[in-house]
Amino acid sequence: MDLCIRPIGEVDEDVLTFLRDKLKCVFGCCKILIPMEVPMDAFNPERNQFNSTAILLRIKPLCEIVLGVTEVDLYADRLNFVFGEAEVGGNRAIISLKRLRPEFYGDKPNDALLKLRALKEAMHEIGHVLGLLHCNDPKCVMHFSNSIIDTDIKDWRYCARCRTVLERKGIKINI
Numbered sequence: 001m002d003l004c005i006r007p008i009g010e011v012d013e014d015v016l017t018f019l020r021d022k023l024k025c026v027f028g029c030c031k032i033l034i035p036m037e038v039p040m041d042a043f044n045p046e047r048n049q050f051n052s053t054a055i056l057l058r059i060k061p062l063c064e065i066v067l068g069v070t071e072v073d074l075y076a077d078r079l080n081f082v083f084g085e086a087e088v089g090g091n092r093a094i095i096s097l098k099r100l101r102p103e104f105y106g107d108k109p110n111d112a113l114l115k116l117r118a119l120k121e122a123m124h125e126i127g128h129v130l131g132l133l134h135c136n137d138p139k140c141v142m143h144f145s146n147s148i149i150d151t152d153i154k155d156w157r158y159c160a161r162c163r164t165v166l167e168r169k170g171i172k173i174n175i
C-alpha cells in the first residue's frame with residue numbers, strides 16, 4: 001500500500017518516525033514527506049483552533065493514502081474538537097497531536113503514551129480512508145473516541161470483525 005505521512009507545520013520528529021515505523025509494519029510501506037505549512041486560512045481566531053476539514057482539503061493527494069500529522073488544535077462543524085478526520089474511502093486523513101499529549105490534561109509529559117495515542121488515532125483515520133466505519137467494540141481502534149479516555153481504552157489494532165471487512169476489500173494488513 002502506498003502510504004505517506006505529511007507533517008503539517010512543525011511536528012515532533014520522534015512521533016513521526018515512530019508512526020512511520022509502526023505503519024510500515026502494518027501496511028507494508030510508509031514514507032515521511034516534506035512538511036507543508038499550516039494553512040492559516042483554516043484558523044478560527046474566535047475558537048483559537050483550526051478547521052480540520054479546511055486543512056484536510058489542502059493536503060495534496062501525493063500518495064494512495066496521505067496521513068497529515070499536525071500539532072495544532074483541530075475542530076470540526078458541531079464538534080468542540082477532533083483528534084482527527086478522514087475522507088471515508090478517499091485518499092486523505094489528518095490527526096492532531098495537541099490533545100494526545102498528557103500535558104494537555106495537566107499530566108506529566110509521557111512520550112510512550114503520546115506515541116501510542118498517536119498510533120491509535122493514525123490507525124483509526126487510515127481505517128476510515130480504507131472504508132471502515134465506526135465499530136461498536138470499545139477495544140477496537142475504529143471505536144469513536146469522544147475523549148482521551150476512550151482513546152486510552154481502545155487497542156491500536158482493528159478488531160477481528162473490522163479486519164474481515166478489510167480482507168473482503170482485498171486489503172492486506174499485517175497485524
Ligand SMILES: [Zn+2]
Pocket residue numbers: 124128134144
Ligand atoms: Zn472516526
Ligand SMILES: [Zn+2]
Pocket residue numbers: 135136137140141142143158159160161162163
Ligand atoms: Zn472493529
